[in-house]
Amino acid sequence: MTPELLRLLRTPEGLKALAAAAEVTGGEPLAAASALRARGFGAELSAAALTQASLRARAAMKFGPDAAGMFFTRAGLEQATRAVVADRRAARLAAAGVETLADLGCGLGSDALAAARHGITVHAVDADPVTAALAAANAEAAGLAGRITVECADATSVPVERYDAVFADPARRQAGRGRVFDPKAYSPSWDFIAGLPGRTPRTVLKLAPGIDHALLPPGAEGEWVSVGGDLVEAAFWCGPLAEVPRRATLLGPDAGLTGAGDTVAGVGPVGAWIYDPDPAVVRSHLVAEFATSIGGRLADPEIAYVYTDDPVDTPFARRLGVTEMLPFSLKRLRALLRERGVGVLEIRKRGSALVPDQLRKDLRLSGPNTAGLVLTRVEGAPVALLTTSAM
Missing domain, CATH: 1.10.10 (Arc Repressor Mutant, subunit A)
Structure with missing residues (x-):
């Protein structure tokens, strides 16, 4: 383009x-x-x-019917915020009284469009001329050009102090290198991004889900967001926008879990039910809070699987029934699955170095039945849990 x-x-x-x-x-x-x-x-x-x-x-999967009138590049589409995530963020900004917003690194304009739809006036900038032109075209196509101005400019040149709030989405890809995981390689630089809350207290930073919790500014809220079970982003809400220390937001079931991220979960035996927490719960370090919410426990303090003796409905995890537990042994596991006629095996793992695809080959599965297998550790020892289908 x-x-x-x-x-x-x-x-x-x-x-x-x-x-x-x-x-x-x-x-x-x-x-x-x-x-x-x-x-x-x-x-x-x-x-x-x-x-x-x-x-x-x-x-259309990210933007719904609006996609039919928008303009894209492949890279821009991959990096664009999903409409449902952008809308939730914009609603929260509007509820906090934000009327003007500087959008730094606006990309194709997903977040700017959502903010404008919530009555916020947006000054959006992107350093790439084509991307900025696409964002302006998308604002016009949505009938929001009156609320969104788009400028091709370096984010560091924007006088952010003039705006009620700042939203920054630093580039996390480099030509020829793909995704960048080290914040020091972000563009604009991490030093600039981390300094924004000191200039405009109401700042929101959109970051990679794997961002180090230690980089969270003092007093800020770290939020991890999943959509339909897919972890899509982390957001740091700074200054007056912070409401809690940590938040896991699940869009799809539309549920949220909050806490300080420093709760210690109880440890006990494997139960009749195992829960595989949503990745937003795991990344936000709220597994212990989740376990407490369902009266559950961990079987190993370092592994994010939660167990209960009775089934509990929850939007924050997939629940499986445990039908068999055995110390991991390829020979014993192969014999058990052959005995039960298992030909299709869904494998989950935490705390195991085994590769599921290779394990399936080694097990030589054969039969008409389906089962689940969880590879994990209990008290530091590798175990295999045979399970029912996820609920």
Whole structure:
């Protein structure tokens, strides 16, 4: 995508090409391109329209019906905040009285769009000219250009003190290197990002889910968010925006768990039921709080599986029934599964170095039945738990 191609796609001819591409996307690429050229569209416009149609179809999972009118790049779509996450964040900012927001590293504009829909005036910046142009086009397509200004600029040049709040989403990818996990390699730099709360107290930082808790600014809230069981981001809510020390937010079941992250869970024997906590619960260090909420316990203080003797319904974990526990032995496990006619095995693991795909091969599964297997540790020793299906 280039600014020139984007301008072409937004002309009447480009809009016709986009509509035609939407009709043929999903089919064989060469046939789709031929179909557009047969309707009189040039090769360059046809290719750009087909790319957008394909990206819009993929984006529907993140943006719903709005994706049909938005403009994307592949990298921008991968990094964009899911609409449901952005909407929740914007609602929380609006409820806190935020009226103006500086969006640093706005990408394709997902968070800016959500904030504007909640009545917040947004100044969005991105250092990449094409990305900034796409964000502006998306704001216009959504009818929100009056609330969103987009500037191609370095985030460090923005006078953030002029705004009620700051939202920063530092780039966590580098050309040729893929994802960047070390905050020192973020762009803008971590020093700049970490200094934002000192300049504008109401600051929200969108970060990778694996961010070190030690980097949480003093007094800030660390929130880990999952959507349908997929962990998608961490957010640090700073200054007056902080409500609790730690929060696990589950969108899908729409549930939240809070705590200080320093509770110690009780330890006891394996029970009749095992709970595999949502990754947001694990990453937020709220497993002990979760265990307390269901009257559960750990079988090993270092492993994030929770056990109860009676079943408890909870949105914060998948529950499985434990039907058998044995010290891990490939020979004994293979014999047990053969005896039970298990041909399909769902494997979960914590605290085990075994590779599930290789283990399936080594077990030589055969039979009509399905079972679950949990590889874990109890009192430091490796064990295998045969389980029912997850609930």
